[in-house]
Amino acid sequence: MKDLLSVLKITVPDKIYIKDPETSDLGKRIIENSIILINEIGFESFTFKKLGTKIGSNESSIYRYFESKHKLLLYLSSWYWAWLEYQLVIETFSISDVNEKLDKAISIVTRTVEEDSTYSHINEVLLYKIIVNESSKSFLTKEVDKDNKEGYFEIYKRLITRIQEMISAVNPSFNFALSLASTIVEGSLHQHYLNEHFPSLTNCKNGETPTNFFQQLVFNSLHNGK
Template sequence: MVATLQLQMNQNLFLRDPQETDLGRKIIRQSVIMIDQIGFEGFTFKKLAKEISSTEASVYRYFENKHKLLVYLIAWYWNWLEYKIDYNTNNIDDPFKKLDIALKLLTEKKKKDPLFPDIDEEALSRIVISESDKTYLTKQVDEDNQVGLFRGFKSLCKKVADIIKEINPEFNYPHALVSTVLQAANQQIFYSMHLPSLTELNAKQKKLDEQNFEFLRTIVIKAIT
């Protein structure tokens, strides 16, 4: 018997908490699978409702629109990552070690986490790579930010930036560097798979995640020391 956890999600991310009902959990589980497969543009509430034997209108009771659902999923992912970093850097003092652990967790190939049986983290991590920028690259970014929809990403950014400040309190750009690196971690994987002339990381070679780790670690360490 394994315990399961629930990540605390901001109330403004949903109309009705999808973690509290059967239908809600189905919406989350199936939307991760479908957005991964057909992409966010191709994904609709109608298609989703069909797959889970419900109706479009019922899905709308949980999420205002499909954009908000995406924001929810991406926020869940960042919360999950931050939880893992907290868990794995607990009791570690050396900030260099903490940085390495954070970068390792950030870049490692994700696999299903039994603590959260409703979410396929492998599929979700692919969604983060392809779709996460779309959560804030909109005209409503300021409203969405105001009600805290991007707290997950900002909190993670602060966490890693704080490690960097421990290593070098003189460095002028801890947050800028970390936000750049968090983005680059996903971008470089996307490039290596689809636009390979933009990166030396090679998706055809083994251990793409480790290549990514080495690249990002080089950038960060050189920048701050």
Template sequence: MKHLLQSMKIEVNKMTYLKDPESSDLGKRIIEHSILMLHDMGFDAFTFKKLGEMIGSNESSIYRYFENKHKLLLYLTSWYWGWQEYQFVFATNSIADPTEKLEKAIEIITQPVVLDASYSHINEVLLNDIIINEYSKSYLTKEVDTENKEGYFEIYKRMVLRISEMIENLKPNYMYPSSLASTLLEGSLHQYFLTQHFPSLTDCNNKVTPTEYFKHLVFNSIKEI
């Protein structure tokens, strides 16, 4: 899988950027250091002026790639879900048994992220932490309906659809496959957020992983159908 991923470009909605950051060294530096800075200071404190100072470039040069920091966040979150989708598809595509397939899907979605050497300018571990803490800021906006129509969240929605179809294949009579699938995808982020910031509000910890919890949740939800 690693060799295949090395030759693949993660496709991101072109409306998130003005110039493809993957097309130049400066663009890749913008992505690399924006991940480092967003992880360190958070989305609210992050600015293009600070990013320009970090990479030794004019603020205006960053605006040639991204209209604003919201579009940059949309780009990063879209890239992350595209990368996750590749992991998901390669890990589950050859599994015929629907129970094993769904189990593997839950593992891929809920397991801790490890660094992927295929993309040297992107730290997937730090990006995952940004997604856990900042992803909701990409869609909790007044523009969410317009951006949804323009396809900004297409990869995330496609991930939910893939999981929903797996649930339907296993339990065709289950009435809530999309709701359960979206609960799994969003809930995984939320459980990691709770373990980081509100550990008293979750049973996930050093002994109980989010993977264990969501396997229990999903399979117990559909077992009586």
């Protein structure tokens, strides 16, 4: 799987950037170090000026890649969801049993990212932390409908749809497959967040994980009366 990723390229909607950061050394340094810097100081305090200083480049050069830090966050989010979708597809592809397939899917989308692939300039462990802490800010804005029309959330939506299809395959008469899929994805990020900052609000600690929680929740729900 990892080998495959080093050959394939994660693709994000190209309207998100002005110039594709994958096409240059500076672009890659922008992505690599923005992930590090956002983790360090948080998205609110993050600026292109600070990033420029960190990578020994100029603010104005970064603006040639992304028109705003919001677009950069959209880029990072899309990249993460594309990376996750890739894993979902590869790891569930050959599973024919629908229950087993969904079980695996839940484990993929709810697991903590703890290993950096080292095949690219992107540190997935740090990126995952940004997704947990900051990704809601990519859509909780007044411009969300405009951004959505521009297609900036396509990959995320496709991921949710894939999970919904797997849910419906297990129980075609379950009438909340989409809501359940979106709850698994956002809910697991939230449980990871709670584990870190509000441990009194989650059972996902001491060996219990969001994966256990959502697998139990989903299968009890789908294999039950109504």
